[in-house]
Amino acid sequence: MSETKPEPDTQAGERVAETAPESPSHEAPAPDPQVLARRRFLARASIGLGAVGGVALGAPLVGFVVAPLGRAVPRTFRTVGKVGDFEVGQTVEVKFIDTSPLPWAGVTANTGAWLRRVDEKKFVAFAINCAHLGCPVRWLPDARLFMCPCHGGVYYEDGSVAAGPPPHALSQYVVRVQGDEVQIRAEPIPME
Ligand code: FES
Numbered sequence: 001m002s003e004t005k006p007e008p009d010t011q012a013g014e015r016v017a018e019t020a021p022e023s024p025s026h027e028a029p030a031p032d033p034q035v036l037a038r039r040r041f042l043a044r045a046s047i048g049l050g051a052v053g054g055v056a057l058g059a060p061l062v063g064f065v066v067a068p069l070g071r072a073v074p075r076t077f078r079t080v081g082k083v084g085d086f087e088v089g090q091t092v093e094v095k096f097i098d099t100s101p102l103p104w105a106g107v108t109a110n111t112g113a114w115l116r117r118v119d120e121k122k123f124v125a126f127a128i129n130c131a132h133l134g135c136p137v138r139w140l141p142d143a144r145l146f147m148c149p150c151h152g153g154v155y156y157e158d159g160s161v162a163a164g165p166p167p168h169a170l171s172q173y174v175v176r177v178q179g180d181e182v183q184i185r186a187e188p189i190p191m192e
Pocket of ligand 1: 130131132133134135148149150151152153164165166
């Protein structure tokens with residue numbers, strides 16, 4: 001017959017723990033109330049100064065980004081060539097500077113259009129940017145179509161959508177002839 005060991009008396013154990021001698025206390029002395037008040041003041045002052053610094057740095061940055069959004073974009077006519085530079089019936093790419101007045105625009109201020117001389121006096125200019133997501137479209141003279149290489153958008157020669165995801169026709173610029181100069185009115189092009 002095997003003897004069963006008696007279960008440890010947990011209550012007794014707890015009693016032992018309760019009655020165990022306490023280790024010597026190493027509690028720090030209570031801090032001086034003046035020191036505590038000074039620390040609180042310094043903490044609040046540093047938080048306040050941090051907030052003021054954050055606003056001082058952040059406000060110009062926010063203004064730098066947001067201000068151009070509310071600024072009216074001027075519409076300016078840009079000369080893209082002489083009337084005699086263009087043959088009747090031909091569609092060619094022309095370059096010009098857009099109306100962005102932002103000094104940091106750099107080369108991104110350059111844009112282009114597909115200009116067609118319809119007859120002796122009439123010109124039409126199509127946006128070079130696809131109406132879907134803005135990829136530059138190419139003019140295929142043999143097919144007489146505009147093609148977008150990004151997602152296969154296709155436009156007829158009048159700029160209307162022939163196939164693909166473009167939600168609307170190619171945008172057109174206003175074109176005028178001033179003297180012997182052909183001018184395009186530069187303005188933002190609506191995308192999808
Ligand atoms: Fe032209 Fe998508 S950007 S089809």
